[in-house]
Amino acid sequence: MISRFTKPYSLKRMNALILVDIQNDFLPGGALAVPDGDAVIPIANDLMKEAEVVVATQDWHPPDHGSFAVNHPGRAVFETIDLHGLSQTLWPVHCVEETHGAAFADALEVSRIEKVFRKGTRPEIDSYSGFHDNGRRHSTGMADWLRGRGVTQVTVCGLATDYCVKFTALDAIDEGFRTTLALGACRGVNLKPGDVEQAIQEMQQRGVVIA
Numbered sequence: 001m002i003s004r005f006t007k008p009y010s011l012k013r014m015n016a017l018i019l020v021d022i023q024n025d026f027l028p029g030g031a032l033a034v035p036d037g038d039a040v041i042p043i044a045n046d047l048m049k050e051a052e053v054v055v056a057t058q059d060w061h062p063p064d065h066g067s068f069a070v071n072h073p074g075r076a077v078f079e080t081i082d083l084h085g086l087s088q089t090l091w092p093v094h095c096v097e098e099t100h101g102a103a104f105a106d107a108l109e110v111s112r113i114e115k116v117f118r119k120g121t122r123p124e125i126d127s128y129s130g131f132h133d134n135g136r137r138h139s140t141g142m143a144d145w146l147r148g149r150g151v152t153q154v155t156v157c158g159l160a161t162d163y164c165v166k167f168t169a170l171d172a173i174d175e176g177f178r179t180t181l182a183l184g185a186c187r188g189v190n191l192k193p194g195d196v197e198q199a200i201q202e203m204q205q206r207g208v209v210i211a
Contacts, residue, residue, distance in 0.1 A: 016151040017051035018142075018172070019044055020130060020158030020165045021059050022108050025094040025101035032094040034160045034187050041107045043185040044157055048112040053149055055142065056110075057130035057158075057168065059095035060102055060118035067126040068093045078191060084124050086135050089191075095120070117142045129167035131175060143175040153178035155211070157185035162199040169208045180209040 025031040027038045048054050061067070069077045069090035079090050095102040104110050117140040119127035127133040131142050146154070154177045156169045165186050172179040181203055188196035204210055 013152045014052045014150045016053040016055060016146055016149070016154045017047055018130060018154050018156045018158075018168060019048075019054065019056040019108075019113065020156060020168050021057055021095075021160075022105050022158050023059060023095055023101065024103055024105060025059075026159045027105055030094070031092050031101055034189055037159050037187050038105070038107075040158060040185045040187055041105055043182070045107075045109045047155065047157065047182060047185060048109060051112075051155070053114055053146070053151055054112050055115045055117060055146070056104070056113045057140075057142075057164065058102065058104070058116050058118045059120050059164075060097045061095050061120045062123050063093075063096055064123045065096075065120065065126075066123055067091050067120070083126070084135075086125065088126060088134075097121070115142075115145060117145075128164045129171040130164070131168065131171035134167075143171075143177075146177070151177065153180070155180045155182050156208075157182040159187055161186040161188035162191075162195040163189060166199040166203060169203050170206055173207050178209075179207070180211050183210055 026034045064071055066083045067088055069075050075090055077090055077092050081088050117130055119140055125133045125135055132139050154172050158165055169179050169181055190196050
C-alpha cells in the first residue's frame with residue numbers, strides 16, 4: 001500500500017538535464033570566452049523542452065577568489081599554482097557575483113530552469129564540478145536535491161567540456177547517476193591541444209555515455 005505521504009514523483013525514474021555555466025563571461029566577448037561558446041545555447045534550449053527536470057550551475061565568485069591571477073602578484077593568467085594544497089590554474093577575473101558576466105546568457109530560456117546551484121563561492125577553493133568543490137570539501141547540495149526529485153539519470157551539457165562539464169559529469173557518475181554527455185551542446189577551452197579529446201575519453205572510461 002502506498003502511503004498518502006509518498007511524493008508523487010518518487011515512483012518514477014526521472015531524467016534531469018544539467019546546464020553547466022552557460023554564462024556571459026564564457027561566451028564570445030566575455031572575460032573568459034570559450035571558443036564558439038554561444039553555439040550551445042539553441043541546442044540547450046531544445047534539450048530543455050524534452051527534459052523532465054532542468055537544473056543549472058552558475059560560477060559565482062567573490063572578487064578576491066583564489067583562482068584569479070590578479071589576486072596573486074607576479075603570477076600570470078593560465079599559470080598553475082598551489083592553492084591551499086590543490087593544483088590551481090589561474091584565470092582572468094570572471095563570473096564575479098552580481099555582475100553581468102556572471103548572469104546566464106540572454107538567449108538561454110531560463111524560465112525552464114527549476115533550480116540553480118552556484119559554485120566557486122568560497123575564495124580559498126575553486127569549484128569546477130556542479131556537485132562539489134575541487135577538493136570535495138563542500139557540496140553544492142545538487143546530488144541530494146536531484147535524488148529528492150526522483151532523478152536517477154542525468155544529461156550534462158554546457159561550458160566548458162574540458163573543465164566544468166567534465167568534472168560535473170564525473171561527479172554525477174560518482175554520485176550514482178546514469179550520465180550522458182550531450183556533446184553537441186558543449187564547447188571546450190582547449191588550453192593545450194587535445195585537452196577536449198582527452199576529457200571526452202576520460203568521461204567515457206568512467207562510464208559517461210557520449211551522445
